[in-house]
């Protein structure tokens with residue numbers, strides 16, 4: 001609960017720019033912070049996993065003043081849509097903190113986490129018009145392995161070897 005206000009402000013500021021908040025989709029979709037925390041709990045175990053979800057968690061990048069700067073959603077499985085389209089990781093940086101190198105820092109931190117969990121590689125995807133995200137992925141060692149078109153959406157799919 002510590003970051004409730006920060007997280008909700010983050011969502012509000014992000015939604016003012018774009019209706020989709022990468023890395024925090026469930027917080028937007030579920031409508032309340034309490035429901036989001038409950039959902040996060042359910043993602044920890046196969047026995048409580050909601051239909052269509054995969055094991056995973058949402059983490060925040062926070063500065064030393066407890067300001068939430070980034071949100072990043074980690075998936076520990078690549079079932080269904082995640083394998084086909086979205087990959088292991090989705091992220092965003094709070095609008096007023098963009099273009100200061102935080103997305104690269106945030107992604108590098110979670111790559112360490114995947115390493116510690118024993119993953120050998122992670123998959124990420126982005127769109128051709130998201131130059132910022134492509135640069136972030138490449139700065140973290142990503143290489144493009146597939147460009148996929150699904151229902152008029154193009155997905156650039158990258159692997160990062162850990």
Ligand SMILES: CC(C)(COP(=O)(O)OP(=O)(O)OC[C@H]1O[C@@H](n2cnc3c(N)ncnc32)[C@H](O)[C@@H]1OP(=O)(O)O)[C@@H](O)C(=O)NCCC(=O)NCCS
Nearest residue numbers: 022091092093098099100101102103104126131132133135
């Ligand atoms: C994409 C996003 C995460 C980048 O975050 P950021 O903190 O601004 O990125 P960084 O500051 O770490 O920048 C990394 C590189 O990307 C470049 N970059 C960042 N935003 C850019 C943009 N909109 N257009 C072009 N280049 C951009 C930076 O200049 C930097 O390049 P450099 O390595 O040559 O210096 C952020 O713009 C965002 O949250 N966007 C909305 C959500 C989103 O698109 N998430 C990714 C979904 S796949």
